[in-house]
Amino acid sequence: QKEVEQDPGPLSVPEGAIVSLNCTYSNSAFQYFMWYRQYSRKGPELLMYTYSSGNKEDGRFTAQVDKSSKYISLFIRDSQPSDSATYLCAMSYTGNQFYFGTGTSLTVIP
């Protein structure tokens, strides 16, 4: 079983839609949870970071962590074409070594 599972998609939504991206994980020792956005042929850029459980909001983005269910989510409100990218979840025990999901490819259609 993989440490981190993420549906690769692809996911296609109309502009303005709310997007929900999810990851599940198997190891309850994970404490650090991150979401990265990766454009084609580029390195990932950090979008959201959460330590332990709870919600975090930053503009149109909301990250949720449910440690009891071993499930994390990223919500994008009022999605824009510029949000079209691959979204990677990542987790860590210590904050140094990360375990990544495979990424979900998102296309926002104008």
Next chain:
Amino acid sequence: GAVVSQHPSWVICKSGTSVKIECRSLDFQATTMFWYRQFPKQSLMLMATSNEGSKATYEQGVEKDKFLINHASLTLSTLTVTSAHPEDSSFYICSASDHGATNYGYTFGSGTRLTVV
């Protein structure tokens, strides 16, 4: 914010030759840098942890004699793929931390697309 510069962005080489990839932290010092490999439609997989002034730590299954890592200064780590073969073709990405100065602090380079022909 923290910037990590990675060069080259893409490289094509002949089978059997060696390729060096550079990772630089431009506006901060990084005692530790990480090297990842990403195959199409797969996760980023950590290959090794590069420590300034000491030997790199390699993940299980990564050949340390094939993927040579040098971290000679606080701003530069290099990954050399020796005797490259077509199966080494992948997207290689480095990351470094400014230790919390910026948004938890792990910044990725823009990646290097290696194609071995």
